[in-house]
Amino acid sequence: MKLITRSNNLSGLKVLLAAEHLGIPIELEVTPSSEKTVLIVNEDCQLFSSNASVWYLFSLAGHKKINSPQDKWLDWESTILQPEIQALLTKQPHQLVSVLEHLEKSTRNKFLIGNSLSAADVVVFSSLIEIANGKLMDNLPNLTKWYKQMYTSVQFKAAAFKMDFKIKETHTDEPIEEEEVAIGQEEIEEAVKHWTLGNIPKPKSIIHPVLPVEGERNILITSALPYVNNFPHLGNIIGCVLSADVFARYCRLRNYNTLYICGTDEYGTATETKALEEGLTPQQICDKYFKLHDEVYKWFDISFDHFGRTTTANQTKIAQDIFLKLHRNNYLTEDTMEQLLCEHCKIFLADRFVEGTCPLCGYEDARGDQCDKCGKLVNAVELKLPRCKMCRNTPVTKTSKHLFLNLPQIEDKLTSWMDSVTTGWTHNARVIANSWIKEGLKPRCITRDLKWGTPVPLEGYTDKVFYVWFDAPIGYLSITACYTEEWERWWKNREQVVHYEFMAKDNVPFHSVVFPSSQLGTHDPYTLVNHLIATEYLNYEDGKFSKSRGVGVFGNNAQETGIPADVWRFYLLYVRPESQDSTFSWSDLMTKNNTELLNNLGNFANRALSFLEKNYDSCVPAMTLGQEEKMLLVRINRELKQYISLLENAKLRDAIKPIFSISRLGNQLMQAAQPWVLIKSTKDEEKMRAGTVIGLCANIICQLSVMLLPYMPNLSGKLQEQLGVTSDVNHLIPEFTCRLPAGHRIGKPAPLFQKIEQSLIDELKQRFSGAQVGSAAPPGNPAATPVAEEAASDSLENLALKVAQQGDKVRQLKAAKAEKSIVTAAVAELLDLKKRLAAAEEATKQIHQAPPSAIEKPTTTSSSNDLENLTKQVAEQGDKVRALKTAKADKASIDSAVAVLLDLKKQLALAEGKDPAQANPAAASKGKKKGQQK
């Protein structure tokens, strides 16, 4: 017998594990080329199903062939467990939790069936390997025990060894606590020495413009420029601006010369489209959205040194300069492209401005980039009967000349540069960049027949503009130029400046290949990216954020939730998709706020400081460190060093852990020493110890306030106010030092965090799920953002009325000379109402402007199609079941046919708009999936 498989293949492992358990010798061939695992029994019997193979081996070894519990398990594994695991791994909605709970009930005994190992154990165990590292099994003690026993068996070890099986790492929030390394005497002395160290350097005062200084660390930070035509969503915020902000704040804490540059990317087709939609000029659109972006980032407390925009004279100057140098150095080539020209509107039509008949399926309202009916990608020039979306006239096909950046010619320079820097890039950035290079670079078109862009300064091309992807990264340079005339000291200074770029992974190709190629092609000594820090994607609850469908929380909504900006920042960083996609979840946000922030950090700070205020008259008592406290210094130093080393590598999410570990150490100290008991003691040394403990705690809180600053700047400030220290403490050194000596007077302690209640979370979940709820009814207008939907729920008239009423109230209060705080509150409410009214007006405008034909028609037809289809299928399946029953077919086939029938019925109920949750939770989730796909 021979087993052919790949090295990390679970199916192969499954079969081999069975053979190990049964002592059946199998010839093993591990080859990377085998697509499927195959067990070759003989020429006529080659099994590609691992479950059938396992069954075969067990039967061969004399186990019962007909064994219905075993068959049930094998069946369950292949039809339920596997699909759910695949759903989890591919980030689809899944019910793995309830599936595992079912398994928990069956693993009370040592084996799944009876008192001995069966094929069921082997098969189910092998499937679980892939998810065992996650936290899914944590609360299931029986399952964990059963799994461990299988995992630690000699047979598994032998099978894994033979196959060179490596367990894939699945994401875990909290890895298993490492055992503490023993604390040596030397380390203690070192820690005590630093603790007593006086005169700690102060933070540099920041004088704008910040410029690099020779011989110092100069850090240039950019965040991918957000596109101007819409609100940024939470995924955008964590991927770019917020991540870069944390890093910038950290660099400033370390006294590096730090420049953080960002701005809005304003040129391009999308802006023109949006302008047409809203009936404004592109410039007006940019002005409007620039302001909105700016407000959102201000609310999130993003510490840009300069937040600029790409529509400036500097942009034109620098982009044209780079372009002309590329041209002079012969890196540009000329070619022609076919495009549609609308002679009526006198513009070349971008793909999304064209409609016509789909060349593939004949659908009449296909868009220029994609057909809504067949879903295929369409080339605008291939549309039959094309028409201009704006004037409905037929455009003509024109060939127009374009310029291409000849990437293959720059490739040598590019790859030798990349080899020298990519070790400092995130894994995904490296992989994406390398795959681009591997596929072979092609010339890329850098000009477009548009009006809204940087003009091309070359004879014969003056009516064209630069393609936004050539143009946008140059924005980093031009925005810096708007910040300081000496911008070249940052941007043409490869030796002294270290450049970090933050972005989501979709931006990697342009920042790793296209932009550096343009820079290299100039032969100027431009500063190139040293550290390309790319995140994966952040999903929203069970789906994706979608600008076009308005799913999820957008930057401006965060403010409306009443949850403080710092909590938002903290949570987004906590779920930062650092090494793989992660999910924003309201319940998780609540949990993290209530446990980590409130119970751990907030509780510790408040308890210690209140105690200090009450018992020591707000003055830090004298501290005499005992052995215990000295050990604590060492532990804090270790966490602190960990924090610094993680942040130096821009591991922003991981660096949160040491902060809370220190807070936990502080809590443990309070809990173990019980200063509230010691202080009442009659013995002097016990009283002394109470003072030492509380003084040390105050210093730990001070240290935490510094470490928290990159994450929660506002909270850090509040905490420092309560500690009675100035921002002078905000210089981070790798050792824990005494910042609050005996006699230091602290400020007034106050609670730092508010509990988030379940009711609020339920309400918010509801509020932002609008378009996401799956139903057969036509989904909401895709153009409507969540703001629009929320505002629309309050009708326009209603809001206008409320504004009027609140206005009256304010006037009355003012006339009655009411207390200032009451008036302020009333005014705030009035302003809020006015804002909502404005948003609602905006929303109605948008809804009316969106072309109705494109949205409503396909959905209604498809949903009625669904209904017909389903009704038909239910009837057919019903017939089949009856036929099977009459034919006295075997039970298994009847059962499976009945299952199909039930499932169809559920789907039908769903399509008819009946409450799917009542029918069956599984059916409900299926319906949701369907809704999303539409």
Place this chain on the structure above:
Amino acid sequence: MKPNVKKSSDSCEEFTLGEEALIRQWLEYRKVVLDRYRMNSQQSTGPPLSVFQELNSHLKNASYLAGNKFSKADVEVLSGLLEFYGPQSIQTKEKYPYLSRWFTHISHLSHNELSITIPFSRSSLY
């Protein structure tokens, strides 16, 4: 012409252990692979062509799916495939000659149960 085949597919006596394993494999294939496309059939257009391709290559040198006998495996896979493969055009079916040959053959064999015939021509019309 009726091939000399036992029709009763439920009894396992005349199958070797290897053949039984093969039968199990195909029953699983029906449930895990084919039925998945059926569940979603209002959205998907049936299984991807790679499924046809896969079955075609399995049937290249075999008349039946499990061993050299007609079995439950053939009936189950056929009925799982019926609604997808039946309506395929003749051109498509010509691309998978072994699968089509098996398809016609098995539908004839099991016509009592399933009573369908699938038109399939060997001569190239196109």
